[in-house]
Amino acid sequence: xxxxxxxxxxxxxxxxxxxxxxxxxxxxxxxxxxxxxxxxxxxxxxxxxxxxxxxxxxxxxxxxxxxxxxxxxxxxxxxxxxxxxxxxxxxxxxxxxxxxxxxxxxxxxxxxxxxxxxxxxxxxxxxxxxxxxxxxxxxxxxxxxxxxxxxxxxxxxxxxxxxxxxxxxxxxxxxxxxxxxxxxxxxxxxxxxxxxxxxxxxxxxxxxxxxxxxxxxxxxxxxxxxxxxxxxxxxxxxxxxxxxxxxxxxxxxxxxxxxxxxxxxxxxxxxxxxxxxxxxxxxxxxxxxxxxxxxxxxxxxxxxxxxxxxxxxxxxxxxxxxxxxxxxxxxxxxxxxxxxxxxxxxxxxxxxxxxxxxxxxxxxxxxxxxxxxxxxxxxxxxxxxxxxxxxxxxxxxxxxxxxxxxxxxxxxxxxxxxxxxxxxxxxxxxxxxxxxxxxxxxxxxxxxxxxxxxxxxx
Amino acid sequence: xxxxxxxxxxxxxxxxxxxxxxxxxxxxxxxxxxxxxxxxxxxxxxxxxxxxxxxxxxxxxxxxxxxxxxxxxxxxxxxxxxxxxxxxxxxxxxxxxxxxxxxxxxxxxxxxxxxxxxxxxxxxxxxxxxxxxxxxxxxxxxxxxxxxxxxxxxxxxxxxxxxxxxxxxxxxxxxxxxxxxxxxxxxxxxxxxxxxxxxxxxxxxxxxxxxxxxxxxxxxxxxxxxxxxxxxxxxxxxxxxxxxxxxxxxxxxxxxxxxxxxxxxxxxxxxxxxxxxxxxxxxxxxxxxxxxxxxxxxxxxxxxxxxxx
Numbered sequence: 001x002x003x004x005x006x007x008x009x010x011x012x013x014x015x016x017x018x019x020x021x022x023x024x025x026x027x028x029x030x031x032x033x034x035x036x037x038x039x040x041x042x043x044x045x046x047x048x049x050x051x052x053x054x055x056x057x058x059x060x061x062x063x064x065x066x067x068x069x070x071x072x073x074x075x076x077x078x079x080x081x082x083x084x085x086x087x088x089x090x091x092x093x094x095x096x097x098x099x100x101x102x103x104x105x106x107x108x109x110x111x112x113x114x115x116x117x118x119x120x121x122x123x124x125x126x127x128x129x130x131x132x133x134x135x136x137x138x139x140x141x142x143x144x145x146x147x148x149x150x151x152x153x154x155x156x157x158x159x160x161x162x163x164x165x166x167x168x169x170x171x172x173x174x175x176x177x178x179x180x181x182x183x184x185x186x187x188x189x190x191x192x193x194x195x196x197x198x199x200x201x202x203x204x205x206x207x208x209x210x211x212x213x214x215x216x217x218x219x220x221x222x223x224x225x226x227x228x229x230x231x232x233x234x235x236x237x238x239x240x241x242x243x244x245x246x247x248x249x250x251x252x253x254x255x256x257x258x259x260x261x262x263x264x265x266x267x268x269x270x271x272x273x274x275x276x277x278x279x280x281x282x283x284x285x286x287x288x289x290x291x292x293x294x295x296x297x298x299x300x301x302x303x304x305x306x307x308x309x310x311x312x313x314x315x316x317x318x319x320x321x322x323x324x325x326x327x328x329x330x331x332x333x334x335x336x337x338x339x340x341x342x343x344x345x346x347x348x349x350x351x352x353x354x355x356x357x358x359x360x361x362x363x364x365x366x367x368x369x370x371x372x373x374x375x376x377x378x379x380x381x382x383x384x385x386x387x388x389x390x391x392x393x394x395x396x397x398x399x400x401x402x403x404x405x406x407x408x409x410x411x412x413x414x415x416x417x418x419x420x421x422x423x424x425x426x427x428x429x430x431x432x433x434x435x436x437x438x439x440x441x442x443x444x445x446x447x448x449x450x451x452x453x454x455x456x457x458x
Numbered sequence: 459x460x461x462x463x464x465x466x467x468x469x470x471x472x473x474x475x476x477x478x479x480x481x482x483x484x485x486x487x488x489x490x491x492x493x494x495x496x497x498x499x500x501x502x503x504x505x506x507x508x509x510x511x512x513x514x515x516x517x518x519x520x521x522x523x524x525x526x527x528x529x530x531x532x533x534x535x536x537x538x539x540x541x542x543x544x545x546x547x548x549x550x551x552x553x554x555x556x557x558x559x560x561x562x563x564x565x566x567x568x569x570x571x572x573x574x575x576x577x578x579x580x581x582x583x584x585x586x587x588x589x590x591x592x593x594x595x596x597x598x599x600x601x602x603x604x605x606x607x608x609x610x611x612x613x614x615x616x617x618x619x620x621x622x623x624x625x626x627x628x629x630x631x632x633x634x635x636x637x638x639x640x641x642x643x644x645x646x647x648x649x650x651x652x653x654x655x656x657x658x659x660x661x662x663x664x665x666x667x668x669x670x671x672x673x674x675x676x677x678x679x680x681x682x683x684x685x686x687x688x689x690x691x692x693x694x695x696x697x698x699x700x701x702x703x704x705x706x707x708x709x710x711x712x713x714x715x716x717x718x719x720x721x722x723x724x725x726x727x728x729x730x731x732x733x734x735x736x737x738x739x740x741x742x743x744x745x746x747x748x749x750x751x752x753x754x755x756x757x758x759x760x761x762x763x764x765x766x767x
Contacts, residue, residue: 018660020664022664022665023664026497026499026667029497030493030496030497033492033493033496033497034469034489034492034493040485041469041485041489044485044486044489044490045489045493047668048486048489048490048493048501048667048668048669049493049667049668051668052502052660052663052664052666052668053504053657053663053668054504054654054670056668057668057670242657246657
């Protein structure tokens with residue numbers, strides 16, 4: 001049981017529930033106290049020890065149903081079987097007995113009934129279940145992760161359950177060609193069919209689980225250009241945002257407190273004859289970051305922009321003063337869209353209204369200069385997302401230098417690899433000196449790291 | 459916990475015992491409480507307001523015959539209010555009273571260093587347990603017969619306080635800098651409640667069993683009502699509960715919880731209402747709904763809501 005629970009915990013972890021070893025120990029302990037005969041109670045006990053929030057319990061429900069489905073199906077099966085199975089099983093055994101006594105014993109001794117055959121035809125399925133569980137473990141089914149491996153794993157499981165002996169038995173029985181052997185062969189074949197079906201389903205289930213496990217991790221490292229705006233992406237964005245919010249909200253609160261500043265207190269209270277009447281506190285002043293995001297939304301980088309905007313606006317709680325600008329040829333402010341519409345609608349609107357036209361960085365920068373230059377001050381962080389491919393137009397790099405002088409920092413996120421910067425019509429190398437830092441930002445994971453750093457410094 | 463070690467203590471018996479103390483628990487609630495007692499783990503109870511999170515602690519205290527010690531959390535709550543405080547007044551008074559004694563002690567001492575040396579021999583008398591004013595957390599640990607400690611609305615406290623609780627929750631001990639570590643005489647049963655105003659830290663959640671109490675279903679609520687307002691006529695109970703249930707399905711700013719159902723039942727009882735008709739419902743709607751918008755919205759829909767049954 002403990003091993004099963006460990007496996008279950010691993011599954012939960014892969015689905016985003018952070019199950020710690022002590023929690024797992026609690027679960028094991030709880031199950032030891034209440035037993036596992038009552039499925040509902042079993043479920044409740046695991047739920048209260050492993051899933052620690054309402055959101056977690058939804059994930060937990062899904063995983064629980066998927067993982068512990070096995071036993072319930074078996075229970076159903078065996079109850080069904082107890083109605084239908086005994087007759088064939090009995091006739092099979094009856095055959096054996098009568099076959100042995102009626103003198104055709106030589107056949108039986110030459111082909112002893114295979115273990116798997118006995119298990120399959122027996123009315124008690126527990127033997128079969130145990131051997132199947134062993135086979136699944138031996139085949140390391142939990143490692144399955146590619147769809148093409150399904151056949152391979154099914155085969156391995158069947159092999160280690162003793163399929164070879166079983167086939168031999170069927171062949172031998174075929175050769176005898178008596179009525180009894182025919183009956184037995186048919187029963188065996190039917191049983192084999194249903195066993196295969198069952199194994200196929202089990203493998204399928206493990207495969208689905210494995211795929212679910214991998215997905216979140218994969219998305220983080222997937223290139224923006226292949227990500228479509230699906231639910232998965234949204235979930236990953238939310239999770240990344242939540243992590244950063246909890247991290248940085250705490251930091252801001254800390255700054256608000258302050259501890260006794262002994263030097264300042266002494267100095268201040270000289271006026272009171274050295275009696276410490278008014279304490280002075282140490283402060284770490286920490287401004288909430290003012291961020292201006294300037295996004296190139298033309299075709300080549302629109303997916304990146306979409307993701308960046310979604311991410312930044314999910315972080316509203318720690319970046320309250322966020323302004324967004326979008327451009328392809330001309331630049332305009334899009335912050336209002338986000339105030340009036342839901343996140344996804346707003347992004348769609350931005351893309352639809354500003355996404356056309358060929359990229360012109362020079363014009364966009366001068367637009368920004370006219371529009372918001374005054375608001376860029378030493379507390380502002382400028383994030384520019386774009387590939388700096390200017391279609392051989394005027395780059396206006398001097399404006400970038402101007403922004404750099406005014407702003408606290410200028411961060412450039414470029415979806416291209418660093419070694420491609422400056423090739424062809426890319427103006428990246430001309431903008432680069434005017435950036436506090438510039439990053440190649442190609443997938444959500446990289447973006448998260450950059451924004452984390454931004455929140456620390458901004 | 460010797461109290462729980464008797465053989466006939468099971469989740470089912472616990473549920474029945476809770477019932478005899480006036481708390482109708484769903485199976486899940488009883489099981490979690492049972493596990494908490496068995497594993498000696500705190501429970502983190504979540505759920506919408508008014509579903510009986512605090513009541514659960516009261517019932518548990520009555521059931522296990524242990525005093526209920528309650529700590530209401532709020533922003534700015536710190537250890538001097540939650541854990542302990544020095545009795546400054548007493549300390550000052552004692553220093554005044556003992557002033558003369560000091561003269562006797564120091565008489566004949568040669569120079570400053572010897573005086574200080576002599577003073578040191580008396581130890582930190584002013585920072586001993588006699589001068590300690592125990593606050594809820596400390597008194598829960600010091601209670602000889604064990605206690606049920608209710609830390610109410612933990613989500614309202616600061617994160618620092620939450621971190622400070624971790625030692626108590628995992629080891630049932632608390633460190634006081636001047637004295638040392640105070641261990642629980644008898645491990646208290648700890649319940650924390652949260653209304654989910656903010657996300658609690660993973661470290662805290664990890665140390666607790668998690669219990670989510672949602673609104674009860676029809677039959678459970680009928681049972682609760684029967685036990686809480688026994689004098690309510692039976693023929694009124696069913697329609698009353700199903701009306702509240704139908705209210706919960708509406709889009710409201712604050713859905714009525716069990717406590718509101720009970721209040722409403724008491725109101726109707728007080729007014730001697732015989733049957734649940736539109737007039738009475740409309741008059742007493744304010745007991746169920748706590749926002750004017752909600753009241754108005756429901757008032758419009760009232761005929762259809764009442765007809766539905």
